[in-house]
Amino acid sequence: MDQFLEVLPPLWNGLGVTAQVFCWALVFSIPLGLIICSMRMSKIAPVRWFAQGYIVLFRGTPLMLQLIFFFYGMPIITGVSLDRNFAAILAFILNYAAYFGEIFRGGVQSIPRGQYEAAQVLGLSRSQCFFKIVLPQVVKRVIPPVGNEVVTLVKDTALVYAIALSDLLREAQIIMMKQNNLNAFIAAGLFYLIMTSLLTFIFHKIEKKLDYYKI
Amino acid sequence: MAILEAKNVKKSFDGFRALKGIDFSVEKGDRVAVIGPSGSGKSTFLRCLNYLEKVDGGEIIIDGTRIVSEEKGKAVYIKEEEVRRATAKLGMVFQNFNLFPHLSVLENITIAPRCVLKREKAECEEQARELLNKVGLLSKAESYPGELSGGQQQRVAIARSLAMNPQILCFDEPTSALDPELTGEVLKVIKSLAEEDMTMVIVTHEMGFAREVAGKVVFMDDGEVVATGTPEEILLHPKEERIQAFLNKMLNI
Numbered sequence: 332m333d334q335f336l337e338v339l340p341p342l343w344n345g346l347g348v349t350a351q352v353f354c355w356a357l358v359f360s361i362p363l364g365l366i367i368c369s370m371r372m373s374k375i376a377p378v379r380w381f382a383q384g385y386i387v388l389f390r391g392t393p394l395m396l397q398l399i400f401f402f403y404g405m406p407i408i409t410g411v412s413l414d415r416n417f418a419a420i421l422a423f424i425l426n427y428a429a430y431f432g433e434i435f436r437g438g439v440q441s442i443p444r445g446q447y448e449a450a451q452v453l454g455l456s457r458s459q460c461f462f463k464i465v466l467p468q469v470v471k472r473v474i475p476p477v478g479n480e481v482v483t484l485v486k487d488t489a490l491v492y493a494i495a496l497s498d499l500l501r502e503a504q505i506i507m508m509k510q511n512n513l514n515a516f517i518a519a520g521l522f523y524l525i526m527t528s529l530l531t532f533i534f535h536k537i538e539k540k541l542d543y544y545k546i
Numbered sequence: 547m548a549i550l551e552a553k554n555v556k557k558s559f560d561g562f563r564a565l566k567g568i569d570f571s572v573e574k575g576d577r578v579a580v581i582g583p584s585g586s587g588k589s590t591f592l593r594c595l596n597y598l599e600k601v602d603g604g605e606i607i608i609d610g611t612r613i614v615s616e617e618k619g620k621a622v623y624i625k626e627e628e629v630r631r632a633t634a635k636l637g638m639v640f641q642n643f644n645l646f647p648h649l650s651v652l653e654n655i656t657i658a659p660r661c662v663l664k665r666e667k668a669e670c671e672e673q674a675r676e677l678l679n680k681v682g683l684l685s686k687a688e689s690y691p692g693e694l695s696g697g698q699q700q701r702v703a704i705a706r707s708l709a710m711n712p713q714i715l716c717f718d719e720p721t722s723a724l725d726p727e728l729t730g731e732v733l734k735v736i737k738s739l740a741e742e743d744m745t746m747v748i749v750t751h752e753m754g755f756a757r758e759v760a761g762k763v764v765f766m767d768d769g770e771v772v773a774t775g776t777p778e779e780i781l782l783h784p785k786e787e788r789i790q791a792f793l794n795k796m797l798n799i
Contacts, residue, residue: 443644445640445642445644446644446646448598448638448640448644449638449640449644449645449646451597451598452596452598452633452636452637452638452707453657453658453662453706453707453710454630454634454658454662454710455657455658455661455662459661459662463657463661464646467648468647468648471648543690544647544648544690544691544692
């Protein structure tokens with residue numbers, strides 16, 4: 332029991348790092364995803380191409396490779412070295428924005444043309460149509476896939492061990508080496524489970540709240 | 547004077563000539579039924595009038611405003627803003643209702659008067675309830691479209707169009723997406739509007755209804771107007787072979 336309790340303070344520190352990466356990544360990747368989505372659907376071809384290239388690049392290469400690139404690769408190419416935390420968060424933001432951008436695009440494109448047409452014949456302007464008719468329906472439709480990504484993000488933060496950031500998993504690994512048992516891993520697993528369960532619960536609540544109308 | 551006029555309207559989709567030069571006019575108080583086989587261009591024409599499709603040539607004049615004219619074989623529209631101001635005089639009821647699923651029935655009806663006409667919420671809601679009463683759905687004001695039957699949804703869609711006080715109400719096959727037993731309630735509402743002298747253009751497959759409600763019937767086939775006349779002339783004593791063939795097919799179903 333003592334051995335089990337003594338794993339908690341370092342794990343707690345690791346949890347802080349994990350939570351930090353998670354929060355910053357989430358807060359910035361969603362708005363960036365919105366920007367990527369609107370660029371991807373732009374009428375101006377070069378803007379669309381840029382967004383397409385961005386998505387291919389960040390969705391088509393492993394997140395771990397991107398992490399390593401931003402931390403170890405940047406200084407070699409540009410001569411500017413990034414802070415370990417910052418490099419990790421930057422890689423997560425850019426990577427997740429690509430996924431969120433595609434989720435949002437799917438949401439916008441799933442709104443039937445008839446909705447736009449009805450708004451138009453009623454005289455609503457383009458922006459009224461977007462904010463009052465399209466967006467509320469898109470939000471409802473993208474909540475399940477966004478929830479999925481958010482839960483994945485919690486677990487993906489463990490990849491920062493590739494650039495030696497002291498997150499939850501790395502702290503657990505260090506303790507395991509010292510104690511020579513699985514206590515720290517089990518505790519870390521529980522921490523991840525608590526976080527993902529909490530997020531699942533929150534997204535479930537949001538879905539319920541938006542369930543006042545069908546379809 | 548015609549309140550709505552189309553002259554030689556042409557429209558193609560990727561080389562397919564959907565409208566080959568339609569002439570059409572509606573006077574105030576007219577109730578025009580547009581009939582014809584599937585793919586004859588009836589719906590496309592109605593969508594052109596409502597600016598849901600852009601024409602390739604010809605003219606459309608709504609209440610004195612020429613929204614599009616033809617110059618050197620090309621369609622030239624006036625400013626988008628002015629087109630929208632003119633087409634606001636037309637209401638449109640769609641085949642698939644196109645109600646906004648995230649808004650209650652009441653909100654579906656009040657959203658346009660509130661956002662577009664900038665009228666007071668209470669005033670809009672009062673009007674919406676009057677309209678709901680008219681289409682027999684006052685008790686559904688707080689429901690969401692997903693909770694209603696197709697017939698009820700279409701009646702709400704009619705009320706939603708009426709809330710903008712259109713001078714002409716257009717119907718694009720308003721009962722085609724409904725189960726047969728639900729068409730009656732929608733047709734009844736349209737009939738009651740006809741009795742109030744609402745100006746209407748109705749694209750429909752309901753021949754009996756067209757005969758009963760319309761003062762004028764336009765028969766279209768293959769992107770052209772084949773004949774225009776009274777319901778008796780077109781539906782009972784058609785001269786053209788194409789109309790006779792179409793009516794025979796309709797009756798043999």
